Amino acid sequence: MPGFLEKMNRSAAIGTILALGWYLIRVVPQVVTHPLDEVSWKAEMVIAVVIFVVTLIADSIRAAIASQGQLDEADVVDDERDHAAERRGDAWGGHAMHAAAFIALMLLVFELDPFWAANTLFVGAMLAGLTSILVKFLTYRGSI
């Protein structure tokens, strides 16, 4: 049976997928059909972050209510396995974020529109989050 933090990890995955999906559905078609300075992306980015936060909070509350008995029984929220999963997941997420930041830096150095750097950082951060979540999930399952 998954522990509370594993369920929180699932909440973060749902939030990230919904936020990133919504953002890409809204912005990518505009990039294809409109000139770059007419693409609306700033409000969409803020709304995507709100979607992520609201989903994370709502699903975490749901998981906390569902796991209440389990938390009372264990008397602890996280254990050594949680620490290991957290550390490994965040380390891999950090590597992905580094790659995204380096690409964004090169786009700025070569003077491409800041739209591309901002979107590389945003999509990169979301993908880094998903990488972190996937590595945590695999660590919980004992696959790595």
Add this chain to the structure above:
Amino acid sequence: MSFHEKSNIAMLVLTGGVYAWYFASTANVLLGGSVSPEEALELTNTKMLVTVGAVIIASIVAHIALAIASPSEAEEAADERDRLVEMRGDQRGGFVLALFALAAMASAMTAQPYYLIANLVLAGLVASELVKGVTKLIGYRRGV
């Protein structure tokens, strides 16, 4: 002191030294606005590329020197402690980079000049490397 610990100290000193020089020598451009945004971008781009190249070359030379000084240590594979220290460093470095990435995205959203956004991303990459190095140093000295 293990090879991995020495390698970490070498990278910390190199990154800290090279980028302390970079930010000190470009501070008047970045903060003072003494030149036009186009000139600032050209100036910081050149220095940025030079510092990246300098860090890569210096780190190769430093690692060769460390390996020559103690060849048996250099051949040792990373053990469980090295991996834990590494992961904790990557984890904390990733958090720092994410904060700077957020600031860079906000700068792009508010249409700040290219060179400011690029230098925010670079500052994030450098700060995350320094935090990672210091975390690893503490991890090696005090345990994880």
